[in-house]
Amino acid sequence: MNRSAPQCESPRLFRATVVNPLGPEDCRVHVDGGVRVRAGRIEAVGPIERVAQGLEAETLDGVIVPGFFDVHIHWVQHQVRGAFHADLLTWLTQHIWPAEMAYADPTRARSDAQTFFADLLRAGTVGGMAYSSVHPEALGAAFACARGRWRIGNAVMTEGAPAALIGAKPMALSVIADLAARYGAERFVVTPRFALNCSPDVLAGLGALARAGGYWIQTHLAESPAELAAVARRFPEALDYTDVYDRAGLLGPRTVLGHCIHLGAREWDCLAARGCGIAHCPSSNEALGSGRMDLAAVRARGIRYALASDVGAGPSVSLLHVMQCFLVQHRAAGERVSAIEALYRATLAGAELLGWSAESGNLAPGKRADFVLLPKLGGAFDAEGWLEHVMAGTPAELERRPLATWLGGSATG
Numbered sequence: 412m413n414r415s416a417p418q419c420e421s422p423r424l425f426r427a428t429v430v431n432p433l434g435p436e437d438c439r440v441h442v443d444g445g446v447r448v449r450a451g452r453i454e455a456v457g458p459i460e461r462v463a464q465g466l467e468a469e470t471l472d473g474v475i476v477p478g479f480f481d482v483h484i485h486w487v488q489h490q491v492r493g494a495f496h497a498d499l500l501t502w503l504t505q506h507i508w509p510a511e512m513a514y515a516d517p518t519r520a521r522s523d524a525q526t527f528f529a530d531l532l533r534a535g536t537v538g539g540m541a542y543s544s545v546h547p548e549a550l551g552a553a554f555a556c557a558r559g560r561w562r563i564g565n566a567v568m569t570e571g572a573p574a575a576l577i578g579a580k581p582m583a584l585s586v587i588a589d590l591a592a593r594y595g596a597e598r599f600v601v602t603p604r605f606a607l608n609c610s611p612d613v614l615a616g617l618g619a620l621a622r623a624g625g626y627w628i629q630t631h632l633a634e635s636p637a638e639l640a641a642v643a644r645r646f647p648e649a650l651d652y653t654d655v656y657d658r659a660g661l662l663g664p665r666t667v668l669g670h671c672i673h674l675g676a677r678e679w680d681c682l683a684a685r686g687c688g689i690a691h692c693p694s695s696n697e698a699l700g701s702g703r704m705d706l707a708a709v710r711a712r713g714i715r716y717a718l719a720s721d722v723g724a725g726p727s728v729s730l731l732h733v734m735q736c737f738l739v740q741h742r743a744a745g746e747r748v749s750a751i752e753a754l755y756r757a758t759l760a761g762a763e764l765l766g767w768s769a770e771s772g773n774l775a776p777g778k779r780a781d782f783v784l785l786p787k788l789g790g791a792f793d794a795e796g797w798l799e800h801v802m803a804g805t806p807a808e809l810e811r812r813p814l815a816t817w818l819g820g821s822a823t824g
């Protein structure tokens with residue numbers, strides 16, 4: 412394969428088996444398939460004889476799938492991913508917040524951001540939504556180094572954390588508004604870290620900022636029982652944890668909530684009524700012993716959700732590993748989940764959640780040519796069986812399982 416061919420107006424044709432997710436239980440397979448690319452976009456996808464149009468194909472030994480989307484990842488925790496295990500609040504205060512203090516240093520931030528995005532492409536991830544540390548400089552480094560399609564926000568923390576993160580004078584809302592205006596709604600995401608790090612006034616201010624500017628919002632919701640108890644003490648006026656965010660105007664169709672494990676029926680109904688999306692983080696939830704998201708409750712209400720690594724609580728940036736954990740956890744609880752659904756949740760569902768599915772998430776004419784080559788494994792091709800094989804392995808193995816990743820039709824790495 413020619414990995415260094417410059418992107419140009421003349422089309423390129425990639426020949427391989429193609430597995431293309433279309434929905435939770437629907438994917439199209441072309442065993443001898445082709446993807447025709449021009450100017451960074453997909454021009455055609457299908458059986459090789461239908462898309463070739465006389466072009467000479469670059470034959471790839473493997474299976475092409477769309478690039479992965481990770482809708483909840485802390486890029487400033489990449490260096491310590493999987494390193495610590497404790498319940499959420501201990502893990503944050505003892506390990507993660509001290510680690511994030513290092514990102515006050517712009518040189519360190521830039522170096523780690525380059526490593527982060529290179530590692531994600533190596534693992535097949537082409538976009539998503541990420542948390543930065545509190546520091547505006549670190550956010551700038553992330554945007555400068557980002558490869559693929561990303562929304563990123565600096566975690567807003569104005570209380571309940573060490574002074575080294577909050578500062579002697581907590582970051583004013585005007586600073587967040589300036590950052591939002593500088594990077595724009597396509598890239599900047601309003602990011603209250605979680606309820607315990609923001610006062611009701613700050614939460615309401617962030618909600619108003621997001622509504623006024625059409626910004627996406629990301630935060631954490633109901634990850635651990637100890638967190639729930641602390642939220643109830645800090646916000647006695649709220650009906651429950653979800654109500655803390657709802658009162659602040661933070662819940663809507665552009666809100667992506669991480670975890671959503673310990674929720675009552677009223678809260679599930681509220682999330683459905685507001686049209687929120689969920690970042691489902693099974694590998695992280697397993698690592699911190701946080702519990703299992705109630706998939707039946709999500710499905711019963713038709714709440715949108717996509718998979719996410721939640722690195723660094725999640726031990727790996729590999730969405731293949733997250734897909735594996737998704738199947739293991741829910742099958743152990745008696746839920747029906749398929750490998751084909753896992754692939755959808757790690758690709759197209761993520762793009763849908765972030766409002767990008769018209770241009771990203773799967774392989775279709777007009778969409779960005781962002782895709783991944785995975786090893787074929789096994790004999791006769793059956794998508795469900797192949798997916799089960801290709802997502803088997805340790806986190807370290809799965810981070811290196813993709814054979815190549817393309818962005819806009821150009822090979823990366």
Ligand SMILES: [Zn+2]
Nearest residue numbers: 485631669721
């Ligand atoms: Zn998180």
